[in-house]
Amino acid sequence: MFRWAGSKRKQVERLAEYWSADFERYVEPFAGSACLFLHLNPDHALIADKNADLIEAYQVIIDSPDEVFQAMVRKKRIASTYYYLRKQDPEKMTRFDRAVRFLYLNRNCFNGIYRTNRQGTFNVPFSKASACRYLTKREFMDSVECLRKAEFRDWDFGTTLRYVRAGDFVYLDPPYMVDSRRMFNEYGKKPFTPEDLHRLKCHLEKIDERGASFVVSYADCKEARDLGEDWQLKRMRVRRHIAGFSDARRSAYEVLITNIEK
Template sequence: MNKTILKWAGSKARAMDTLKMHLPTGHRLVEPFAGSCAVMMNTDYEQYLIADVNPDLINMYQQIKNDCEFFMLIASGLFNASNNNEDTFRRHRFAFNKSKCIGDVYKAAIFLYLNRHCFNGLCRYNKSGGFNVPFGKYKAPYFPKAEILAFAEKAQRCTFICCSFEETLRMAMPGDVVYCDPPYLGNSKTEGFVSYHTAGFGYVDHEFLALALRNLSSKGYPVVVSNNHSDRVLALYTGFEIASFDVRRSVGASADSIKTAREVIASLPAVRDMCSPCNERYCGNCMHSAGAVVQ
């Protein structure tokens, strides 16, 4: 298992063994919800299209891809005892939130510092776009040198873009496999962690995502999506092949906070509007069932 650079709520690291059984083969993996890139780091597609609406996340990944050595030089200097206190953390967080240089290596380095020093590795923003997770009070935050080096090597096969899932899915090409790991949707309006970005991700967004994935499947793209096991998720993905499984999930800072949660993987194969036996488009005269699965 290749570990990720970031600590990340909802990371698929603990679910990779199960998830890989449901990811079909293909030339390129398209991921509209990058997160910690656990899926990218633990699969072996020839190419990757990795997207996220969070510009800080994509900036860090792009900086590591472009110049890993320089990024590590800047970032490693932040991981020392003098920077591991609440006052210094607040100063770095303030500078990070004031910075307007989206494509800046220094901001990317501070993003890693904040992730590794903040409470439980959360990535959360207020409505003004400010990173607002408090100091984590860890004795010696880990600098992920080996993980950065491994990521930099794999990143040469990746294209990183900062855009919405709708825009990303429109970039799908023949031979692609689409995998989505959106923020979790709970059984009520208050359940689920949706503040990874200023805009949030609500129920309507989940509805649009499910519709977009159905459309992609009908156009010949295999699609896979993860979420937590809830009545609303199961209703959204009616007609998908559903696999339910248990995964260990960290919900706090202590070892006691690691609990088992139920999750689902919903998938649809690539479907085309041509009848395989007839090699013709479906019509009223076709005796075969509509929706031929692409082999």
């Protein structure tokens, strides 16, 4: 549905090994494109992200999929249309138009990066239509069928995790602090901080105490080893292009931190 910086699209098969249909609910507090959720297609889910524009777009797509799809494909995939829409003030638009704008900009911007300036204005440049194909109507509607089974919330992860209960499977893919140190504003106004990472660590303990299961994806770094010191930690090789520039595409290591016995 959406392209997203740091998307785990290429890793869904490996991550799916931790999921089983016996889990009662799927919970994802750092949703982004929610590609693991869309791949697993669980019957019940709670999907959240601090990015309120993203969550609103999901909600509008669920309510009016046909209309959103038609409105998006009617817009020309050329620089002038893109910059005209980018210039619009989302605050002055209807929910519907805001969601169409969000989806259109997401599909036509450089590398699917969500980045705002200090005023919170989306400022990613245009990318040629050939760089990213649109979903077909069938693919779009199939994704909507999956989205309809979830509750969507624009919450900080701390709020989402307070709703975790026994039998839940929680997939956590926070922004990497290593990256947010280098790239101001990749995901929104405030990058992920050491305090956020500490909060996350405390929450992992609580998820486990409640009888729920979790899997965390994180960059392989000192912070990850600290975050996962009480849990199983598995290192894996991935291809990344977080910075959005071809010379920054490189093979790197990430870790999975989990309380699931495998």
